[in-house]
Amino acid sequence: MSSQLSSQLNKPATQTAGAEGYNFAYLDEQSKRMIRRAMLKAVAIPGYQVPFGGREMPLPHGWGTGGMQLTATVIGEADTLKVIDQGADDTTNAVSIRRFFAKTAGVATTEHTADASLIQTRHRIPERQLRNDQILIYQVPIPEPLRFIEPRETETRKMHALREYGAMQVKLYEDVARFGHIATSYDYPVMVNDRYMMDPSPIPKFDNPKMNQMPALQLFGAGFEKRIYAVPPYTRVVSLDFDDYPFEVQSWEESCSICGSDHSFLDEVIMDDAGNKMFVCSDTDYCRERVEQGFTAENPEGQQGLTPEHNQVQQENKKQDDTKAEEMAL
Amino acid sequence: MSVQVNSMNRGAVRSDLLMTGFDDAVQDAQKVFRKVLKAMSEPGTILTADLTDKTPGALNKSSWEIALTLFDADTKIWLSPTLAGDDAVVSNLRFHCQCPMVSEPAEADFALALADELPELKALNWGNSEYPDQATTLIVQVEAITNQTQDNDEGWCLNGPGIETERGLTVAGLPYSFRRDLVNSRKRFPLGVDCVFCADDQLVALPRSTEIKPSDSEEGIRNTIQQEAN
Numbered sequence: 001m002s003s004q005l006s007s008q009l010n011k012p013a014t015q016t017a018g019a020e021g022y023n024f025a026y027l028d029e030q031s032k033r034m035i036r037r038a039m040l041k042a043v044a045i046p047g048y049q050v051p052f053g054g055r056e057m058p059l060p061h062g063w064g065t066g067g068m069q070l071t072a073t074v075i076g077e078a079d080t081l082k083v084i085d086q087g088a089d090d091t092t093n094a095v096s097i098r099r100f101f102a103k104t105a106g107v108a109t110t111e112h113t114a115d116a117s118l119i120q121t122r123h124r125i126p127e128r129q130l131r132n133d134q135i136l137i138y139q140v141p142i143p144e145p146l147r148f149i150e151p152r153e154t155e156t157r158k159m160h161a162l163r164e165y166g167a168m169q170v171k172l173y174e175d176v177a178r179f180g181h182i183a184t185s186y187d188y189p190v191m192v193n194d195r196y197m198m199d200p201s202p203i204p205k206f207d208n209p210k211m212n213q214m215p216a217l218q219l220f221g222a223g224f225e226k227r228i229y230a231v232p233p234y235t236r237v238v239s240l241d242f243d244d245y246p247f248e249v250q251s252w253e254e255s256c257s258i259c260g261s262d263h264s265f266l267d268e269v270i271m272d273d274a275g276n277k278m279f280v281c282s283d284t285d286y287c288r289e290r291v292e293q294g295f296t297a298e299n300p301e302g303q304q305g306l307t308p309e310h311n312q313v314q315q316e317n318k319k320q321d322d323t324k325a326e327e328m329a330l
Numbered sequence: 331m332s333v334q335v336n337s338m339n340r341g342a343v344r345s346d347l348l349m350t351g352f353d354d355a356v357q358d359a360q361k362v363f364r365k366v367l368k369a370m371s372e373p374g375t376i377l378t379a380d381l382t383d384k385t386p387g388a389l390n391k392s393s394w395e396i397a398l399t400l401f402d403a404d405t406k407i408w409l410s411p412t413l414a415g416d417d418a419v420v421s422n423l424r425f426h427c428q429c430p431m432v433s434e435p436a437e438a439d440f441a442l443a444l445a446d447e448l449p450e451l452k453a454l455n456w457g458n459s460e461y462p463d464q465a466t467t468l469i470v471q472v473e474a475i476t477n478q479t480q481d482n483d484e485g486w487c488l489n490g491p492g493i494e495t496e497r498g499l500t501v502a503g504l505p506y507s508f509r510r511d512l513v514n515s516r517k518r519f520p521l522g523v524d525c526v527f528c529a530d531d532q533l534v535a536l537p538r539s540t541e542i543k544p545s546d547s548e549e550g551i552r553n554t555i556q557q558e559a560n
Binding site: 023024029030032033034036037038039040041042043044045046048050051073074075076077157158160161162193195196213215217230231232233234235236 | 355356357359360361363364366367370371372399400402404405439459460461462463465467490491492493494519520524537538539
């Protein structure tokens with residue numbers, strides 16, 4: 001054996017920043033390889049659920065273990081990670097997962113959508129249009145869109161194999177018969193590349209149109225159910241509907257109480273015992289960005305009230321985005 | 331006590347042929363994986379994987395790096411005859427990846443082949459309709475890959491998931507029958523074989539979801555497809 005080889009074998013696996021005693025990004029290399037192989041198959045067959053050997057993560061199932069395993073597998077030293085929970089960067093789940101990777105992988109983290117190369121998300125797609133050099137990783141509780149219609153995995157496998165999706169149309173029809181409209185408002189089933197029916201994870205259907213032809217790669221990880229699926233960039237994703245009951249997204253009469261946005265997904269917040277409430281953007285980073293650009297609840301149009309400084313901020317943001325995109329392209 | 335020697339265990343690792351793998355097994359594997367992920371999710375995009383100086387035997391840089399990144403004791407590997415007969419290749423794959431080698435391409439999770447020794451496409455595992463992910467991934471070492479499709483008669487126009495409008499790709503040196511079978515195999519989606527073509531330190535992927543349209547000059551394939559349609 002050459003001396004070069006033995007010196008390599010005696011070298012610790014990695015000397016990069018991270019928690020002592022753990023591999024880079026927590027997962028061991030063999031698990032990562034297994035997940036990487038599953039991920040490549042998921043990308044090759046858009047919307048199809050690839051089974052994988054889900055590992056135990058140091059937090060309970062239901063807290064994003066599927067998404068975390070994908071993030072741990074994809075992430076590298078050069079990445080900047082953003083984690084959102086229902087659109088917010090500052091909720092418990094988002095904060096703990098972000099800190100977990102800051103600690104175990106030593107990577108940079110951010111709350112700014114534009115600065116992130118990886119975004120792990122629970123139940124939202126950022127309002128800001130994602131770029132081709134970004135990857136969006138969804139935490140998925142139940143990956144099988146047909147599960148509540150057909151509990152047997154052997155049967156749902158067959159239904160996917162035969163592209164037998166009539167049962168889902170019946171479910172949506174029952175909504176129409178009972179409520180007069182399609183009442184499904186989240187977890188709204190989509191067809192990927194005209195072949196596989198896919199559960200987009202419990203994002204509001206408001207976000208469904210963003211999945212269609214998205215420039216970023218979308219990866220989905222279900223830890224408890226041990227499934228990985230994916231939508232490559234620029235892939236056709238169509239929400240199910242009927243000719244006479246076309247797909248529609250939620251809309252609000254109110255606009256955001258902070259930034260005045262009338263086009264983003266709004267959270268309803270109860271203010272007091274009297275039942276007073278306010279509506280705010282669910283995407284905290286988008287709201288912050290708009291406030292920085294001079295949009296307010298009183299001045300939702302932004303433009304008229306914009307001072308030269310605000311215009312400058314806006315232009316600089318755009319410039320930063322452009323240079324970032326150029327750098328990534330290189 | 332006698333020890334039964336399995337035929338697949340012939341050709342033990344030759345330590346005199348071993349060479350170093352990645353400088354940093356963890357970080358380098360991650361970097362190569364991201365290239366392969368990018369290649370697979372944006373078919374026809376040519377990427378460079380240049381993290382190793384030397385490669386064992388007939389392996390080129392990108393195929394060696396993909397092997398170090400994705401192969402392990404859980405993946406059955408089929409090697410085309412020249413590679414299978416190359417002690418340096420077999421010893422290093424065994425040593426670094428601990429991967430079992432199989433003699434039937436249909437059993438392989440990964441098939442690694444030289445362009446002039448490709449197995450018939452139908453000899454590989456295409457997966458089954460309930461588990462199409464169980465299909466073989468085919469890694470082919472080729473002379474050259476380019477997005478130029480002019481001035482040659484092997485050009486492809488690619489369409490499908492991961493491609494915004496369309497993308498041209500020419501993989502030089504693939505046998506005619508293989509190109510024809512690959513174009514035809516698209517009819518059986520979601521069954522199929524996912525291909526990665528490696529030229530020196532470059533790689534490009536063609537997952538089964540990509541539609542392949544042979545360039546105008548590729549009359550032969552067009553006619554064959556036409557005949558089969560009729």
